[in-house]
Amino acid sequence: MAGELRLSLTGPQAAFVTAEDRFPAIVAGFGSGKTEALVNRLLVRKIAYPGGWVGYYGPTFDLINLIAVPRFEGILEQHGFAFKLNKQEMVMKVRKLGAFVFRTMERPERIIGFETADAGVDELDTLKIAHAEHAWRKIIARNRQKKPNGERNTVAVATTPEGFRFTHRQWVKAKADGYKLFHASTYSNAHNLPEDYIPSLEASYPPQLLKAYLEGQFVNLTSGAIYPDFDRKLNHTPETIKADEPLHIGMDFNVYKMAAVVHVMRDGLPRALAELVNLRDTPAMIEAIKSRYGNAGRSITIYPDASGDNKSSKGASLSDIVMLKGAGFQVSVGHSNPAVKDRIASVNGMILNAKGERRYLVNTDACPITTECIEQQVYDETNGEPDKKSGFDHTNDGLGYFLHRRFPIVVNTLQRLQVVGA
Ligand SMILES: Nc1ncnc2c1ncn2[C@@H]1O[C@H](COP(=O)(O)OP(=O)(O)OP(=O)(O)O)[C@@H](O)[C@H]1O
Ligand SMILES: [Mg+2]
Known part of the structure; x- marks a missing residue:
């Protein structure tokens, strides 16, 4: 049972992994442990309802194949579960636990032909609003397998905020029943990251984007001046071109x-x-x-x-x-x-x-x-x-x-x- 799993999670990860809401979303910075939290959450749900299927959705096949699947394999191995992946169908059967099904959101109309009891969506906000909404409707429509104890079906989201996109619209503006938001900054996972990870982000990103990408905050990325930090004094140089200089x-x-x-x-x-x-x-x-x-x-x-x-x-x-x-x-x-x-x-x-x-x-x-x-x-x-x-x-x-x-x-x-x- 879920209680027997020994997970080592950051504070925000733990809140998200154990959330009982129908649609929890962790909106968080780069490297804050979103994917890790999502995979852990789905494993916990799988163990709690072994008869049901659990869906994992990613923006592209590559992200699923190169990141998500190895992450699931690692976690299952770590906890001693035997599993087998059918690459053709992108279904992973886990002994005594049922199956995980992996699907991309590239073509939402193809999200058909199976049912899940619980699901998770990674990087939902990388999709344009209409695309994300289409995928979201399809995913929640698939998520209807009855659980033996009558518990609700859940779909969890883990994403970096990309301005005021679908996640903001659905989890902040519309705030419908069951939609619950969690935030996490990259700093909350700093102990699991290489030492130079955060400094290298700070060295390349402008401050406004880092509010989104490090702190996990919704920031309006498409209004007002495009280059807000340019300053004609501070960015000025009196230098001139030298002869023969490339x-x-x-x-x-x-x-x-x-x-x-x-x-x-x-x-x-x-x-x-x-x-x-x-x-x-x-x-x-x-x-x-x-x-x-x-x-x-x-x-x-x-x-x-x-x-x-x-x-x-x-x-x-x-x-x-x-x-x-x-x-x-x-x-x-x-x-x-x-x-x-x-x-x-x-x-x-x-x-x-x-x-x-x-x-x-x-x-x-x-x-x-x-x-x-x-x-x-x-x-x-x-x-x-x-x-x-x-x-x-x-x-x-x-x-x-x-x-x-x-x-x-x-x-x-x-x-x-x-x-x-x-
Ligand atoms: N609870 C944890 N315990 C140990 N390592 C962790 C934990 N959470 C995350 N990590 C490690 O931290 C790194 C970043 O985690 P993860 O990839 O899940 O973050 P992310 O927010 O999904 O990143 P990205 O923004 O790149 O998608 C990974 O190497 C992961 O293995
Ligand atoms: Mg990730």
Whole structure:
């Protein structure tokens, strides 16, 4: 029985694992032990009702396969339960305890064909609101196996808060019966984490995001200024470009509004020291860069957007990239653009990290438009996306491609876990 399991849990984990509410949710920081708590909770439920099935849902198959399944295997082994995983069906049979079933939320319409008595959902808020809601409805509809003692069926959620998304809507705003919220900060699990885990988050994330990702708080991540910590005095540098110094140019493509922010690296950190704005097209941009900086021998790397080979006025086309290379520039670009959210997080982390360091400096005299754009671009209230109507987006996109490529913040759970496990 559950009472015989000896679990060693943090305070918030214990509250969540033992919660009797129908829909408990632990909304907590990176590495705070959410997944661990969820797996423990599901094992406890499984032992309490061995006849029933228990469901585990993750955002992607990889997260299930590489993180959740090994975690279940570890915990079952630790407690001496024999089990066998059917990889085809993603069903794990545990001797004397019945089965766990693993499903992804990628295609909620496929969450059919089985019933559970209890279930758990990991990283629900990584899904967009409508997707999360769809998955949630499907999951709770599956969760109806009758328990012998008439006890209620439960579905538990463990997630990092990603702004005001589905979890906030359902557990805070709607506050329907049975929905119970638990918070935990990463600090509460610090004794189980490598020593440099929290300091490395503080070194790369901006303060506002860390409120969400370390403290597990709901923070509005898509309203107001996009780069709230930029300060034209504190992020200013009077430095200028030296002859022959290698250049790193972030570039955004828009007909008649081509924008480029010219950087150098000093002590391994980026400085924006010049800008080229409102140019007509790629050939005009190439000519401008060459006439300003094109002395033989200087290394110039362009970081364009990767919108692909469209012919529209937006985004770099294949021929733009070919032209840049043909002009003798190095081009650093991925197969696709980073998620806007990740690009913005990288820029913000460079402007100011949670340790108070401003690693991105701008010569605000030499880059007046860039400075104005960083200060003034806001989130569009109607869709929560960065505003593009006011014209403050171009240089920001350009410098963002560069900063994200050279100073990315790793936000994906899988990689976080690799860091933790390392
Ligand atoms: N109660 C515990 N006892 C021992 N180790 C624990 C405990 N809880 C968590 N850990 C360890 O701490 C690390 C982080 O835990 P876990 O992966 O569950 O956190 P998470 O919040 O799900 O992380 P992420 O934000 O990356 O998804 C893991 O190495 C895990 O094994
Ligand atoms: Mg996790």
